[in-house]
Amino acid sequence: MAALLLPVHVAILGIALAAGWLPSDALSYERALDLVRHPITKVYLGVLVALPLYHAAHRLRFVIHHQLGLHGGRRLVAAACYGTALAGTALTVVALVRI
């Protein structure tokens, strides 16, 4: 569900910013800090960044085993996929706590 809101963020940060469609101070350091320091924004960002990692980890596991037909090393692949998602979650929490 969190992944449903990724497109708007990619569009704003990846396209609109470089294309100059945003007001000049929209992503200024002060404004970004103000916004991200709000507790609701922190919870929102934590969910937005971390949850899609688990979704993608699960889907990529499926791709490796059933689409590419690599049936060996199931434990290793699972550990790599979900481990990356867990590491991403830990990094997200660290970044949000330090802001």
Place this chain on the structure above:
Amino acid sequence: MSVTQGGRSPVYVRPMPRTWWLRTRRYRRFAIRELTSVAVTASSVILLALLFALSRGRDAYEGFLGWLDSSGAVVLSAIILAGVLYHTITWLRLTAHIQVVRLGRRVLPRHLVLAGLLTLWVAVSAIVAYLHIWL
């Protein structure tokens, strides 16, 4: 015939060629949707990198915005955006297929369920954009 010795009794596993997902259009579209998970991960990683840059102070943050402004980052973002849009829209389509919405005795037709979901998604995205940019 391939047989795996999993539990007490042997289980027949139908052999599948590695290219089964190239066979029909439906399979290929399903495979593309699964592969766009890579774009989902990439979006999360970019947002995470932005948060990290923000936590490291003004120079790091403005440096990251400078990278987002580069042509390489724009091309990468365009590819990622195409991937996550495909992932999101196919998700809404499959939700409309699975979820039955009843109004009294009548069942809402699928295309109306899909239209409702798409409208909701666009509206929520617009609210997020508004809060992100102008609030």
